[in-house]
Amino acid sequence: MPAHEFESDTTTDPLAHERAHLAASRAALRAMREDAQALDIRDVTANWVNAAVLQAQIDERIKSLADLAHTPLFFGRLDYLHVVGAEEAEGAEGEEFYIGRRHVHDAQGDPMVIDWRAPVSQPFYRASRKDPLDVGRRRRFGYTGGDLTAYEDEHLTDPAEAEQTSKLLQAEIERPRVGPMRDIVATIQPEQDEIVRSELGGTVCVQGGPGTGKTAVGLHRVAYLLYAHRERLARTGTLVVGPNQSFLHYIEQVLPALGELEVKQATVEDLVTAQIEVRGTDEAPAAVVKGDARMAEVLRRALRSHVTLPTEPVMVVRGSRRWRVPAYEIEEMVQELLARDMRYGAAHEALPQRIAHAVLVRMEQSGEAPDDRVQNSVARNPAVKAAVKAIWPAVDPAKLVLRLLSDAEFLAEHAEGLLSEDEQKAILWTKPARSVKTAKWSAADAVLIDEAGDLVSRTHSLGHVVIDEAQDLSPMQYRAVGRRCSTGSATVLGDLAQGTTPWSTQSWEQALHHLGKADALVEELTAGFRVPRDVIAYASRLLPVISPGLTPVESVRESPGSLSVREVASDALDAAVVAACEESLTHEGSIGLIAADARIPALADALTAAGHTYLSPGQETTAESRLTLVPASLAKGLEYDYVVLDEPAAVIDGEPDERTGLRRLYVALTRAVSGLTVLHATPLPEELA
Helix, strand or coil: CCCCCCCCCCCCHHHHHHHHHHHHHHHHHHHHHHHHCCCCCCCCCCCHHHHHHHHHHHHHHHHHHHCCCCCEEEEEEEEEEEEECCCCCCCEEEEEEECCCCCEEEECCCCCECCCCHHCCHHHHHEEEEECCCCCEEEEEEEEEEEEEEEEEEEEECCCCCCCCHHHHHHHHHHCCCCCCCCCCCCCCCHHHHHHHHHCCCEEEECCCCCCCHHHHHHHHHHHHHHHHHHHHHHCCCHHHHHHHHHHHHHHHHHHHHHCCCCEEEHHHHHHHHCCCCCCCCCCHHHHHHCHHHHHHHHHHHHCCCCCCCCEEEEEEEEEEEEECCCCHHHHHHHHHHHHCCCCCHHHHHHHHHHHHHHHHHHHHCCCCCCCCHHHHHHHHHHHHHHHHHHHHCCCCHHHHHHHHCCCHHHHHHHCCCHHHHHHHHCCCCCCCCCCCCCCCHHHHHHHHHHHHHHCCCCCCEEEEEEECCCHHCCHHHHHHHHHCCEEEEEEEEHHHHHHCCCCCHHHHHHHHHCCCCCCCEEEEECCCCCHHHHHHHHHHHHHHHCCCCCCCECCCCCCEEEEEEEECCCHHHHHHHHHHHHHHHCCCEHHHHHHHHHHHHHHHHHHCCCCEEECCCCCCCCCCCCCEEEEECCCCEEEEEEEEEEEHHHHHHHCHHHHHHHHHHHHHCCCEEEEEECCCCCCCCCCC
């Protein structure tokens, strides 16, 4: 299965034919965009609101039809043995289909490029010699700077052709990276494709080690679901949740490259800080307790403690008549609302209507004929409002959490049997804040307020949520995200071995329970496509300690990559790190210098003194600026062609315990795509020695 390089521009040259189809497809895409730009909506909209909505949709359509110069319109071709039906092929019938990132059609409406998500495209990822799926030939294309320069054929039904690894596929996987994360639409593997095309109704959890492509799988699943269920998800919404802004910036171009512009991205903190500003931090013991699922019950008890059973009747005066609802009857209403376990705010709204209805029954019994307007009027009666305020008062979620964290007696009352005395002391503020606005809320406090807010009124649910690096979420954070997809589905992505928070997930079963998706399907990706085999094998020595029982990643890359572990004198470490960066910069691609957070200032000074500029995580690398200085705490999820890792012992020491430190080191060791250089003056952990 040799790759064929471009040699001539004759009509008999297959590559010339393919380049001509690429040029024609680009012209057709340009025409599609021009048609969208030329749309005149003045005569088809009834008012300015409709016009604004329609114009916004047209603008999004125009953006989605942009021709990205270095993003090939198609990356493969399928030659079927038999004619494919029009329904499967996006309105076209035929035997030959070009597979690309988006649909492109000519002036007659005939497809020139088929969207990779269409049913007819699926065999590009799934077909094999054992099961060719009616495909006679699968052709892959190679590109250089946006120009089609090579092709490679697999004849899946030809017994004479030996099975070989695709060199173009391997080259695309190992291509040096500059800039943000790319899509993997040309290199999706069969096991990844199964997850990508799983149905919208089910939640999928993907356990995947470094380099297995779990992040890309999650993003491509969103793109597929938007294609297959566009109308529904346009109505309900989609969201990608990442661990930090640097990570979100790194992945933000993947979905737009696939033509999907409407997916929102956020961190958990973004989701829960609508009402308050995070200005404080917690010590690890306090953060662990605040993140524990038991806090949900503490909050529920504290909220319900505001309900007081009535001791006095309600007397409603209307005109010359007085209507009395006895205390025992109101108590029955309150007990019924409590038994239904409905949202606190909904019950607060329902109680005056229940009391008003009791008054209406008495009116009817006396011969009057009141209607709904009378009931609403009675519900707003001062006597009824006063009774509801005393029995079921309105509660502000932030004030509730403020009182729990400030008032030891209030916390003890509602945490009895749930939190120990030491745990209660851990989360109590030593200097209670005077108000919600002056409080120095932490990220964990914001999650508690969000939980309390949901106990008061239901959180809006989206159609689908992707959670990446999910192993680092606390149970309360899982609950916060789960509320955002309570009536929808989720894609949960993570690696238990990379859990580096004190509250990190111990098992996916527990995590999915807290998310509210206990019936989710758990898939495991163990084939590594990014991290070189020597590097992943070296890092995997830590697995028996940091995550016993987890299957190590097996690299399927043919090129083993480079691994260098060097011991240097402590007074020469900074200079050796700079030299290693200079050595890495002689190669093509991006360079990441990863170090313990405490070491970053010293290394920044050393790089500057040596005349090197550097980027921060999340900043886009360019051909002129390829070196990024990465604190170990922000390395998760990022990838670089070459990584220089400074002082592993310092990375371990920067964490509250050895296990978390070793997990942080595992993350740092597995960020390299082509080569890893480890420099140390302090002895390595015994697992790596």
